[in-house]
Amino acid sequence: MAYVSQTAWIQKGSIQENILFGSVMDPVWYREVLETCCLVKDLEILPFGDLTEIGERGANLSGGQKQRIQLARALYRNADVYFLDDPFSAVDAQTATSLFNEYVMRALSAKTVLLVTHQVDFLLAFDSVLLMFAGEIVEAGTYDQLLASSRKFQDLVNAHNNTVGYEMDISSSSNGRTMASKEVIENVHVKEEPIMANGEQLIKQEERETGDTGFKPYLQYLRHHKGFLYFTLAILFHVVFIIGQAIQSYWLASEIQSSQRHYYASAKELMRINGTTKSSVASQLAESIAGSMTIRAFGVEDLFFLKNMNLIDANASPDFYNFSANEWLIQRLEILCAIVLSFSALSMTLIPLGSSASGLIGMALSYGLSLNVFLVLSVKYQGFLSNDVVSVERLEQYMHIPSEAPEVIEANRPPHNWPCVGKVDIRNLKVRYRPNAPLVLHGISCIFEGGSKIGIVGRTGSGKTTFISAFFRLVEPEDGEIVIDNVNICEIGLHDLRSHLGIIPQDPTLFGGSVRYNIDPLEQHSDSEIWEVWFNFYHIILQ
Incomplete structure (x- = not known):
């Protein structure tokens, strides 16, 4: 039996150890597993290939890379039964389709597969579909049978088709704005590189003193x-x-x-x-x-x-x-x-x-x-x-570990209503993870007008998460600046910056406690305000 969880679990060690997971190395089967899980290109850009050491919980890998590594771990086990808990949620649509065809339909064609998913496009290929509602299985049958007889299944498929249609409308309308976008975005240059230079591992061993330190x-x-x-x-x-x-x-x-x-x-x-x-x-x-x-x-x-x-x-x-x-x-x-x-x-x-x-x-x-x-x-x-x-x-x-920048810089605090327009001006932004490491972002320069919606795309490991992290100064820029509504974010305190920006991360984090505490952990809002936000969100989900 093999299992792939919804949230990727990666242990500290090399990529090869995570894939083998205690099994004996079979070079031919191992190479086929890497190709099936679309990991060959990722391993080629890493300094030591599949022997590259990764940190705890795969901290130096992207979400898609971690998900594909645990898919490879399950496939290499060559089990009879596979339990896949929404394994394609952390990868882009193109990679998800490729993985489904190569992984589920081809590599697991002779295996028993139980797939949990919200992507109804994949259900046509399955022998049986179980529809769950409120913790119970309410319908069971083939895709065509459920589509013909189940109202709930029809609503699920129609909702998915409406979403796909909306995305196609956005795609068609974006063609008319191509020239305008080119005038706004001056220069974007992100090169996919390994985090560390060749010949050096991605993680650093824990330091310890050597010799007699005397009276220090x-x-x-x-x-x-x-x-x-x-x-x-x-x-x-x-x-x-x-x-x-x-x-x-x-x-x-x-x-x-x-x-x-x-x-x-x-x-x-x-x-x-x-x-x-x-x-x-x-x-x-x-x-x-x-x-x-x-x-x-x-x-x-x-x-x-x-x-x-x-x-x-x-x-x-x-x-x-x-x-x-x-x-x-x-x-x-x-x-x-x-x-x-x-x-x-x-x-x-x-x-x-x-x-x-x-x-x-x-x-x-x-x-x-x-x-x-x-x-x-x-x-x-x-x-x-x-x-x-x-x-x-x-x-x-x-x-003596270097700390972050000050929370508040009294001499340079932004207005209380900042940002009011939302215009973002990025000028020659360069980011590296630590001194002497190669640049991850290579001189990005672009302008986002206030109120516009910007999509950032690229294959896993191309620097998308690093680009977003730079807005919160989780990694300080090596060069360049980010200006939001005429305020350089590198010149203000971290509290003033992060308290005025919002983010929905790739990996959600919940605190121990009530739902209200997770919605408002700083207790800055009343119960009526929280209920109003909750009902608005509930109506959005229903729509």
Whole structure:
């Protein structure tokens, strides 16, 4: 059995791993699957082809590319029964038709296919059609039978035909406006390229410090919340506490320092490795939870359980070695203290001090035993502190990640009714995802008049989503500017910009809570206003 969900689920790893999904590689069948799912051209523009690493949930792939990858994963499984939950919703009409013909009609011609779809054009090719309403199957039969006998099915088909007719009217009317559009749009140049340069993966490995960083993390920790004041008070109280303690011999101190130096060399690196491997365990667990339905449908629970156990083992290994290093340090210190105490006791035995000195000898041995415990505990906790301060290093890395632009720039705020006309002037817009990466948008220049409706088309991965993201400054432009109603959006605060624009994203996001909270999460509108919007939307759906 194979399953394709409506929302594409992609796990972290290479494209080939996502398609094979634990199956054995068959080069001939694998190539045929890529061609059937229209993935050959996409793989050719990626730096490593199907071995290109993709981020969590396929963050660096377009919606259509993710959908076609999970279609390829299901087809490569070569199952007997296929459950397809509206798999063509994230691709354009031309790609959807090509996939339906090549994927469903040709590649799955001998398979049992259960397709959930709202595109009634595809229903003519199926042996049986089930019409659902209010959670129940109300009609069943062939396409022609339902079209002749079912009023609800006729309404569904007529609504779809009306939509197609409306699109054809728009297409015919747009021919008369072609010359006017050419005068408005000055120059559009978007070149489809891979996100990264050749020879470099699309995702960046998590960074970690190397070597001994000295006192830097300690100073970073003490700079927060009067750390130097509290640290100074702690030192003063500690100095008062340890006044009168005997100074350790130079030999003992040098041996302890040598032990610590060897211990720190390994223990710090082990703690850093533990931090990076722990994030892999959390990431794989989140992936598995998000794709639990797909994993169960393919029956690969054991594969993911084994992968999770391997990651846990990789994360537990540094803990075991760190524990071994701690035990080695404690044993070495105890041996040193035992040597000092034994030498002292032997000297007291050989030197004739007389019977009156027995009390002094007992006190000296008692202090020697307490020295053993004190020395081991102090060095042990100092080692724990040195290991745990690695967490400060990792926190400092996250604290110094470059933040977005300010929310509000008081000296340059747009009018309250901005934008009032909606004219958009894009001038030589260039966008790249990070420094030293190639440009994704190459100098786009165009003008959208206020109140006009602009359609942006192109194959998956051509830069459409990046173009829309530039309006919200999710990615800051490398060069050029976007001017809306004579206001350069790069010169105002992010709150002023994003609160005046609206977007319907490709992947919808819902918050936990009521429907009212999802409609108005900032609670800026009354109940009557929300009900008015809701009824207007309901009438639009009915029409």
